[in-house]
Amino acid sequence: MSKKSTTDQEALDYHEFPRPGKISVEATKAVETQKDLSLAYTPGVAIPCLAIQKNPEDAYRYTAKKNLVAVISNGTAVLGLGNIGALASKPVMEGKSVLFKNFSGLDCFDIEVDTQSIDRFCSVVTAIAPTFGGINLEDIKSPECFEIERRLVEELNIPVMHDDQHGTAVISAAGIINACIVTHRKIEDLKIVVVGAGAAAISCARLYRKLGVREIYMLDSKGVIHNGRSDLNAYKREFCAGGYMTHSEVFECADVVVGLSRPGTFSVEDIKTMANEPIVFTLANPTPEIFPQEILKARPDAVVATGRSDFDNQVNNVLGFPFIFRGAMDVRARKINDEMKIAAAYALADLARSEVPKYLSELYGKKIKFGKDYLIPKPFDKRLIVEISSAVAQAAVDSGASVMKDFDIKAYKKELAKILK
Ligand SMILES: NC(=O)C1=CN([C@@H]2O[C@H](COP(=O)(O)OP(=O)(O)OC[C@H]3O[C@@H](n4cnc5c(N)ncnc54)[C@H](OP(=O)(O)O)[C@@H]3O)[C@@H](O)[C@H]2O)C=CC1
Ligand SMILES: CC(=O)C(=O)O
Numbered sequence: 395m396s397k398k399s400t401t402d403q404e405a406l407d408y409h410e411f412p413r414p415g416k417i418s419v420e421a422t423k424a425v426e427t428q429k430d431l432s433l434a435y436t437p438g439v440a441i442p443c444l445a446i447q448k449n450p451e452d453a454y455r456y457t458a459k460k461n462l463v464a465v466i467s468n469g470t471a472v473l474g475l476g477n478i479g480a481l482a483s484k485p486v487m488e489g490k491s492v493l494f495k496n497f498s499g500l501d502c503f504d505i506e507v508d509t510q511s512i513d514r515f516c517s518v519v520t521a522i523a524p525t526f527g528g529i530n531l532e533d534i535k536s537p538e539c540f541e542i543e544r545r546l547v548e549e550l551n552i553p554v555m556h557d558d559q560h561g562t563a564v565i566s567a568a569g570i571i572n573a574c575i576v577t578h579r580k581i582e583d584l585k586i587v588v589v590g591a592g593a594a595a596i597s598c599a600r601l602y603r604k605l606g607v608r609e610i611y612m613l614d615s616k617g618v619i620h621n622g623r624s625d626l627n628a629y630k631r632e633f634c635a636g637g638y639m640t641h642s643e644v645f646e647c648a649d650v651v652v653g654l655s656r657p658g659t660f661s662v663e664d665i666k667t668m669a670n671e672p673i674v675f676t677l678a679n680p681t682p683e684i685f686p687q688e689i690l691k692a693r694p695d696a697v698v699a700t701g702r703s704d705f706d707n708q709v710n711n712v713l714g715f716p717f718i719f720r721g722a723m724d725v726r727a728r729k730i731n732d733e734m735k736i737a738a739a740y741a742l743a744d745l746a747r748s749e750v751p752k753y754l755s756e757l758y759g760k761k762i763k764f765g766k767d768y769l770i771p772k773p774f775d776k777r778l779i780v781e782i783s784s785a786v787a788q789a790a791v792d793s794g795a796s797v798m799k800d801f802d803i804k805a806y807k808k809e810l811a812k813i814l815k
């Protein structure tokens with residue numbers, strides 16, 4: 395497969411024509427007569443306003459809040475492109491909005507906030523939060539993203555999740571669970587190298603530990619993170635290797651490498667020294683740390699995944715955020731906790747191991763079957779919304795993140811199945 399599956403001009407044309415951008419707003423009520431206008435606007439609109447003033451819960455009844463997510467970025471870590479600014483991040487945020495709508499039926503506004511100050515960013519998000527039923531933070535650089543998410547989760551009573559952290563953690567965890575099955579490994583025996591020590595890397599490594607992984611080495615732009623370094627923030631310090639180790643040493647006999655950094659941060663020479671059937675996830679976007687064909691040339695026994703849509707095994711948070719928010723919002727969870735993330739990871743892994751519907755094989759032009767080249771479901775799998783959102787909703791109810799009474803997962807699954815019909 396060539397390194398470039400689409401041309402730059404195709405990408406620009408897609409975004410420009412037939413009208414600029416990727417999203418629009420649609421009305422859900424008719425406003426065609428004087429009577430409609432009197433109901434939708436003044437005087438009729440005053441009635442739900444006053445109802446909501448009296449009982450804020452009524453916002454979920456009379457407005458679009460229940461089904462509306464905000465994708466919010468300050469453009470400081472856009473894909474792997476770096477700090478390109480709020481405005482330049484807009485195509486990515488519009489893209490996430492489209493994916494919310496198409497894959498989970500959630501409506502979405504993208505909001506680009508032009509500030510690098512944690513205080514200012516949090517006060518903007520807090521101020522606009524009443525509009526939304528959930529807030530997906532996106533492409534905010536580390537370490538600021540950790541403090542931003544912590545504060546907003548604490549302050550707001552709707553689900554807030556930094557997608558690059560937790561979406562990525564859930565999907566890569568699902569990929570690792572299934573790669574272990576394919577290569578006959580136990581998760582608790584894995585030696586994992588995480589290349590990158592930013593938003594995605596730290597949260598992925600935290601989730602791997604929660605799944606039972608004991609041996610994790612992390613690298614940042616200065617090398618291996620170890621006790622002897624004095625330049626580490628508190629988040630990186632969680633992943634200190636005991637003593638000094640070289641870059642090459644951590645790769646020796648490693649079972650898994652997860653790249654969450656930028657192109658070229660590790661090499662095929664590193665992969666050559668890994669264990670048999672190495673699990674190699676090169677997840678930097680848009681350009682992976684190493685392209686799959688180079689990995690497979692050096693190590694034909696490798697199990698490989700990227701974050702991109704044009705290769706097999708797309709380990710990308712698109713498999714997470716639409717469904718995690720759908721499940722969390724439908725049961726009015728106040729938070730997205732670890733139980734919900736772990737439930738999502740196992741549900742994703744399980745789904746990949748079940749028989750693949752014919753329409754997916756037709757869409758991808760080949761027979762798709764669980765194995766080395768199909769570790770993780772395809773984004774167009776219509777069962778994702780049913781299986782992942784229901785697992786998340788059930789975990790929210792079981793863990794107390796939602797106080798919903800009488801949650802009926804069977805009935806909920808039936809409702810979910812109707813969304814993409
Ligand atoms: N597939 C997917 O679903 C996702 C992929 N990603 C991708 O992961 C990458 C990182 O994203 P994110 O965590 O948000 O960004 P951050 O800016 O938070 O983190 C980037 C990290 O890369 C590290 N890095 C840079 N150069 C090197 C190097 N030579 N060796 C080792 N580490 C290095 C940085 O080190 P330092 O701390 O020293 O600066 C930093 O820790 C991006 O390419 C992004 O597209 C992110 C989310 C989802
Ligand atoms: C996929 C994604 O969110 C990223 O690369 O930043």
Ligand SMILES: [Mg+2]
Nearest residue numbers: 473532533558
């Ligand atoms: Mg992102």
